[in-house]
Amino acid sequence: MLFGRDREVAGLEGLVDRVHEGGNALVVCGAPGIGKSALLAVAAARAEARGVTVSGVSGVQSETHLPFAGLHQLLRPMLGAADRLPARQREALLGAFGMAEVSDPEPFLVALAVLNLLGEVAARRPLLIVVDDLQWLDRPTIEVLGFVARRVRSDPIVLLMALRDGYPTSLDDSDVPRLTLTGLDPAAAEALLDARSAGLGAGTRRRVLSEAAGNPLALVELPLTLDAGTATAEARLPPLTARLERAFAVRLAELPPGSRSLLLVAAANDGHDLADALAGGAMVTGTELTAEALAPAVDAGLVELHEQTLRFRHPLVRSAIYQKAGGADRLAAHAALALVHERDPDRRAWHRAAAITHRDESVAAELEELAARARQRGAVPVAVTALRRAAEVSEEPTAGAERLLAAAELAFDLGRGDQAAELLALAEPSVRGELPRARLVLLSEVLGEERNESPARIRRLVTTAEAVAAAGDRELALDFVQAAAVRCWWNDPGWEQRRQVIALAERLSAGDDDPRLLITMAAAGSVERGADVVERLAKARDAWPDGAMTRLLGVAASTVGAFDLVGDFMDASIADLRTQGRLGLLTRALSTQMWRQIFCGDWAGALLVAEEAGRLARETAQPHRQASSLAALALLAGLRGEEARGLALAAEGERVLGAVTTSSPVAVMLQHARGVIALCAGRHEEAFGHLWRLFEPGDAAHHQIWRQWVIGELAEAAVAAGRRETARRAVAELEPVATRAAAPLLHVGLRYARAVLADDADAEALYHAALDADLSSWPTARARLLLAHGMWLRRRRRIQEARGPLRAARDAFDVLGLLAWGEKARQELRAAGEASDLRVPPTAELLTSQELHIARLAAAGLSNREIAQQLYLSHRTVSTHLYRAFPKLGITSRAQLRDALADTSRD
Secondary structure (H helix, E strand, C coil): CCCHHHHHHHHHHHHHHCHHHCCCEEEEEEECCCHHHHHHHHHHHHHHHHHCEEEEECHHHHCCCCCCHHHHHHHHHHHHHHHHHHHHHHHHHHHHHCCCCCCCCCHHHHHHHHHHHHHHHHHCEEEEEEEHHHCCCCCCHHHHHHHCCCCCCCCEEEEEEEEECCCCCCCCCCCCCCCCCCCCHHHHHHHHHHHHCCCCHHHHHHHHHHCCCHHHHHHHHHHHHCCHHCCCCCCCCCCCCHHHHHHEEEEEECCHHHHHHHHHHHCCCCCCHHHHHHHHHHHCCCCCEEEEEEHHHCCCCEEEEEECCCECCHHHHHHHHHHHHHHHHHHHHHHHHHHCCCCHHHHHHHHHCCCCCCCCCHHHHHHHHHHHHHHHCHHHHHHHHHHHHHHHHCCHHHHHHHHHHHHHHHHHHHHHHHHHHHHHHHHHHHCHHHHHHHHHHHHHHHHCCCCCCCCHHHCCCCCCCHHHHHCCCHHHHHHHHHHHHHHHHHCCCHHHHHHHHHHHHHCCCCCCCCHHHHHHHHHHHCCCHHHHHHHHCCCCCCCCHHHHHHCCCHHHHHCCCHHHHHHHHHHHHHHHHHHHHCHHHHHHHHHHHHHHHHHHHCCCHHHHHHHHHHHHHHCCCCCHHHHHHHHHHHHHHCCCCCHHHHHHHHHHHHHHHCCCCCCCHHHHHHHHHHHHHHHHHCCCCHHHHHHHHHCCCCCCCCCCCCHHHHHHHHHHHHHHCCHHHHHHHHHHHHHHHHHCCCCCHHHHHHHHHHHCCHHHHHHHHHHHHHHHHHCCHHHHHHHHHHHHHHHHHHHHHHHHHHHHHHHHHHHHHHHCHHHHHHHHHHHHHHHHHCCCCCCCCCCHHHHHHHHHHHHHHCCCCCCCCHHHHHHHCCHHHHHHHHHHHHHHEEEEEEHHHHHHCCCHCCC
C-alpha cells in the first residue's frame, strides 16, 4: 500500500495501460526515501499483470565508473535480437559491451542501436523499462537512456526513470517530462506512521512526524532509533538524508564484527554478486565466510539476499555503511576487491586506485589502459574519469600532466568545455616539452574560439605553429594555422598578417586541395584569395570521400560566400556523418547547411535542417551551434511574418549564447535575424539599426564578411527609413571589395542595393542589369528584385508596367513560402489596381517539420529503416509519421509523395 500517492499511482498505471498506443518516458524525481522506487515497483507490477515485458536496472554508486555496465544489465535479456540490427549498429552495441572488436565507435551509434533493439523487442510484446537510481548509473548508460527517452513516441515502449534530487544528468535540459515527489500530506504521514509504529509515545510520535516532514522512509525508519527519552528536539538537526544514514548506522553497530566487515566489502563492491562479497570479506577478516554471516544484517533490515545476489534495502544503507567505516577499513576492502576481480582488469584497476593513499605508477598505468579500453568501447566519459584519477596517482608530475591533457582533449570532444578547461588548469603547471605544451595551448585556444581578441593572439598562434612544424608534427601545426585563420575571420588583423597565415598553411598542407588549406585560405583571405578558393573547390568535389574532410570544403565555400557551392559538399558530408554516427560533426555540418539554404532560398529545407541542428546541438552539448540554429529559426520566422515567434527565438538564442562581451559569430547571426524580423514587420528604422551594427566598426556585432551578405536587406530598410545616404556609403565601401572577391552572394546583394538606392535617372538600368544576371541559384533575391522594381515603377505611375513584376514577385514569394513579402506584393498590386486572391498554402505546409522531413526522404526513395538511420529515430516512429502525413497530403501511397511535395522540394 502506498499512503497518499493515489494520484501518482494512477498516472503511472495509465502510462502502462496506454503503452500499446505509443511510447512515453517519465523521470520520477525526489529526495531519498520519498517513494520513487515504490512507485516504479507499482508500475512494474501493473505492467506484468497486463502482459507487458518488464526490464529493469538499478544504479549502484560504486558502478558509475564501469563503461556501459548499467546498459548491459538492462539489455542482457534482449541481446538475442541484436542480429536484426543493421551491421554497423550491431557492431557498435556489442563493442560497447566488450563482445566485439570495434575501431573508433561512436557513442550515438550505440544509442541508435539501443533504440532500434528496444523497438524490435517491443514489436513482439510491449515493453516497460524501469530504471531506479538513475544518478548512479555510469554516464555512457545515462547518455544512451536520454537519447532513447527523447525518441520513444511511436513504439510500444514506456521508459520510467527514478532520479534523486541534487544529481545533475544529461536529462536536465531535455523535454522528457518529470514527476516530482514531495512529502506526504499530514494525514497520510500519520496513517503510515501509525500503521508501522503504532506503539510510539506521544512525544516521540510528534518528533518523528516533525523530522520526517512527510518522507515515507523516514516515517518508517526513524522510530526504530528514537524513543521517549530522546524526544527533545535538537537545536540544529542535520539534513534528513544524514539522519536516515545515522539511523541505519545505529543498527550496523549492533552487528557482529564479521558481519560488519562483510557489509563494508559489499558496499565497496561494484555489483550485487554474493560470491564476490564473501570472497572479499574472507580476505579482510582472514576467515572463511558464508551467507550465514549476513543473517544478522538481514534480520536488522539492512540487506536482502536473493539466491546469489546481495542487495541493500536502500541506497542510504550502502552509503551509511561505507561512510561509517574508518579510512583504513575502506582501503582494506578495496584492496581485497582488487584481488577478487583479478580477472576483470577494469574493476581491478578501480579498486586498486581506491585502495591507496599514495602515488603509484603501476596503478596509474592500469588506469590509463582502462581509459584506452573505455575509448575503444565508446565510453569516453569513463575514459576522462580514469585519466584524471591516473594523473592523481602518477609518480611523475609530467606523466600526470600528460594524462590530464589527454583527458581534457577527450572532454572537449564530448562538448564538455567547462570540464576540459578545469583539466587544462590542473595540467598546465606540470606540462613539459614543446609538443605537449603546444597541445595545451591549442586546446586552450579552441576552448576560447568564440572570443574575439587582439591580433597579438594570432601572431602567437602562427609562431607556435612554426615551432611545432619544426619539431616534426605537421598535423598539429596545421591545427594551429587553422585556429589562427578562424581568429582572422572574426577579428581582421590586416592583410599582411592574414597573408602570413595562408603562406604557412600552403607550406604545411598536403596539396592544393587539402581541405584544411582551403578553409584557412577562405577564413584568412576571403576577399583576396576567394576566387582561388572557389576554383580549387570546383576541382575537389570528388576528391575527399570522408565526411569530416568534405565538411571542411563546404565550410570553405560558405566562408567565401559561395553558398551555391556549399550543397555540393555538405550533402555528401551529412550523409557520411549520419552513417558513421558522428553527431558532433554532423551538427556542425547541418549548421553550415542551414545558412546555405537560407541564403539560396530553400526555406522549407532550411527550417528542417535548423530544427534538427538545434536538437542535435542540445544533445551533443554545443551551445553555440544551438544558438546559431535558433538565430536561423528566428530569421525564418520573420520571413514568414511570424514576428512574435521570431523575437522569442532570438531571445532564446541570446539566452543559450550567454553573456557576450566581444564579437561572436552567433551574436552577429542573431543581430542579422533581428534585422530581418523588423524589416518583414515593416519597422524599417529598427531594422536599419539592427543591420547597421554589422557595418559599424567597434560594434560587438560588426563583421567584415557577414556584412557583405546583408547589404541588400540594409539597403531596403534604408530606403523606407530615410537612411539612403548612409546605406550608399556602405555600398561604396563594398564596391572595391567586390572587384576582388568572388563571393556570389556579395554580388547579388550589391546589384540589388545599387538599384534600390539609385536616383531615378540611374535606377531603370540598374534594375535591368540586376534582373538580367544569372539568379537561378538565388530565387529569393530575384523575387525581391521583382518586387522592388514593381514598386519603383508604380511610384512613378507606370502602373501597367508595374503589374508584371509585382505578379511575378507575388507568385515567387508564394512558392517560397515567404508570407510577409508575399503580402507586401499583394498590397502593391492592389495599389496598382489589381486584386489578388489570398495565398492558398500547399498541402505540405499542413505537416509538422518532422513529418515533412520524413516525407521528403520517403519521396526520394528511402525506406523507413533508411530514414530512421538518417534521422536517429526508430523505423516505427518513421512509419507513424508517414501514417499521419498521408491524410494531410490527400494521398494514399508513397508513390504519390513526390507530386504532393513538389512545392516544398528544391534541388
